[in-house]
Amino acid sequence: MRNDPASTATAVLARVGGPANVTSVTHCMTRLRLALADPAAADERALRAVPGVLGVVAAGTDWQIVLGPGAVDAVTAAVTTAVTTAPARPASAPAPAPGAGPATDSGAGPDGGTADQEARAAGQGALVKERLRRRDATPFKAALRRVANVFVPLIPALIGCGILAGLNGLLLNAGLLPGLTPALSAIASAFMALIAVFVGVNTAKEFGGTPVLGGAVAAVVVYPGVAKVTAFGVHLAPGQGGVLGALAAAFLATRVEKWCRGRVPGALDVLLTPTVTVLVPGLVTLYGLMYAAGAVATATGTAANWLLTTTGAVAGLVLGALFLPLVMLGLHQALIPLHATLIDQQGYTVLLPLLAMAGAGQVGAALAVYVRLRHDVPLRTTIRSALPAGLLGVGEPLIYGVSLPLGRPFLTACAGGAAGGAFVGFFAMLGTEVGATAIGPSGWALFPLLTGNRGPGAAVAVYGGGLLTGYAVGFAATYLFGFTHRPRTPADA
Structure with a gap:
């Protein structure tokens, strides 16, 4: 029997500290991804016991609840609705411990009796949980998860356009529907041609910048006019550096934007900050990042081909x-x-x-x-x-x-x-x-x-x-x- 998405969403939110403890909601093909303001308020063991939850991957503030294909879409929608309509938790109010009821003074003696002791024990337990979670959230794992967060929202388009590209290839090879294949090719290829822009938008969103500014800087990578720009003695090619260049360009844009926000006077912020955020990373992208990212991309392709042609069986096994x-x-x-x-x-x-x-x-x-x-x-x-x-x-x-x-x-x-x-x-x-x-x-x-x-x-x-x-x-x-x-x-x- 299929679990009700609304009930699953309610149960999940109750075990991650409530809707007010969730700062963002996304999902991929099988996982609900939640960013938590206070990870210590979540109860991983209780979350795993929720009917319909297949597994939990927790690292710091990033929590992934495995629900499986199909179910994840409906549960994510219900969680999003609950989170967006829930009142925000006051900044001064600590997150309730999972399963905790309302606070009460009953049982507390003049020397800070049972209630105070339980509160202190709960606090110690939360600290231990948080220490263990931080130990697991190494900088390398955290960096990989942030990169994954940039690309996970793109997966539906990657799948849809990929399937269409495969179908178009089959029709071309079979010589069928020649009037339709150009249209299918355009539909399937358009997203990949502009994927750098989407990567830029998501990178800025993930790292705390303005999404449209990240997209504007990343768009430089795929703009046809870059062919007129010379860097390191050679003309650049549109798309040079690909998604790696777009990722680096948008990340740089978020750093420049944050630097500007703290230094530009409020009256000039609306004019200067966007201009500097696009100009400086844009120039760095043209005269450095595209060339460097292109070299990395070339090395990646060369290394992958060398690995398979020389140690293919071992590489495949690993x-x-x-x-x-x-x-x-x-x-x-x-x-x-x-x-x-x-x-x-x-x-x-x-x-x-x-x-x-x-x-x-x-x-x-x-x-x-x-x-x-x-x-x-x-x-x-x-x-x-x-x-x-x-x-x-x-x-x-x-x-x-x-x-x-x-x-x-x-x-x-x-x-x-x-x-x-x-x-x-x-x-x-x-x-x-x-x-x-x-x-x-x-x-x-x-x-x-x-x-x-x-x-x-x-x-x-x-x-x-x-x-x-x-x-x-x-x-x-x-x-x-x-x-x-x-x-x-x-x-x-």
């Missing part, structure tokens, strides 16, 4: 094995700039098909659990409901609902992903690259977007072989080594 832990930590979206850079350079990203093998290992592991634990009806029901999403490349329901709670099956799923990645990487060493023309789907949903240096037919064959390898190894490893003891049967009773 990438396939490590991707599920990245998904578990919510850091996988930080790879989007690398995919976008590779697509901009060579028309496809060779990393996405390799990473997609992790999902194949997860599916194989889930099937093995389904077979071995045939008397565990609730778990088998969870697997049946989550498996279709897993086959389409959405792994969180299987991760948080099946393999991670069981422990060993998560590791054996990683083994399946490693085997699939090694399979695809091995063929890259032999000269057959497999790439995806767009970012977003994986699993079976990636087939329409596949291409490579030997055409889509070879890419589909290698990718399909990798999926089958991931399924098989994930299943076998989990069936043989995924359990510490033999599953109980009715004969054991």
Whole structure:
């Protein structure tokens, strides 16, 4: 039975300190992402127990609640409504402890009795929770999460335009609907042509600047007129540096804007701050960032191709094995700039098909659990409901609902992903690259977007072989080594 989105939203908000404790609400394909003013006010254990919540990834003020595809959209809408209509918490009022009722003096003696002792104990508990959370929120993880926050809102457009690009490619190859393909090409390509602007807007929003100013500076990267600008003795090319240049330009714009806000007199702020914020980062972008980001992008593409052609099987094994832990930590979206850079350079990203093998290992592991634990009806029901999403490349329901709670099956799923990645990487060493023309789907949903240096037919064959390898190894490893003891049967009773 499907959980009511409004009830789920209410339960989630009650366990993160209430609507007033939420400062922003976003979501991706499977996760509700909340920024909390006071993380100590949230109760992670109680949040995990909410029906419909598959998992929680908490790091400082950034909380990700895994709800699964479909459900996340409805719950996010209900949470957004509750947050925007809730009265703000007074700045002087501390956040209530999760599950705490109204404050009362009952039981307090003249020496600061039971109520004061409980308050002090609650305060100590909150401090311990916050220390543990800060220890987990390392600067590196925090930086990756902020980069991910820039790109997560772009995922729906990336998926939609990617699917259309794949459909358009199929029509072109088949020679069908020649009157429609130019229109489909324009619709599918327009977003990618201007993605730098959207990256600039989201970067400024994430780092505390004015979104439209971040977009204005990032737009310099893709403006055709930059071809007339000479930097380091060469003419710039529109789009040089891609999303990396746009990200750096917009981040610089937020720093300049904040510097101006604290120094420009109020009467001149409306004129000078936007002008300086666009001018200074714009010049730095033209005469430094675009060239530098272009060099980094070129090096990224060269390194990826070298890695696959020389150590393809090993590289595929490592990438396939490590991707599920990245998904578990919510850091996988930080790879989007690398995919976008590779697509901009060579028309496809060779990393996405390799990473997609992790999902194949997860599916194989889930099937093995389904077979071995045939008397565990609730778990088998969870697997049946989550498996279709897993086959389409959405792994969180299987991760948080099946393999991670069981422990060993998560590791054996990683083994399946490693085997699939090694399979695809091995063929890259032999000269057959497999790439995806767009970012977003994986699993079976990636087939329409596949291409490579030997055409889509070879890419589909290698990718399909990798999926089958991931399924098989994930299943076998989990069936043989995924359990510490033999599953109980009715004969054991």
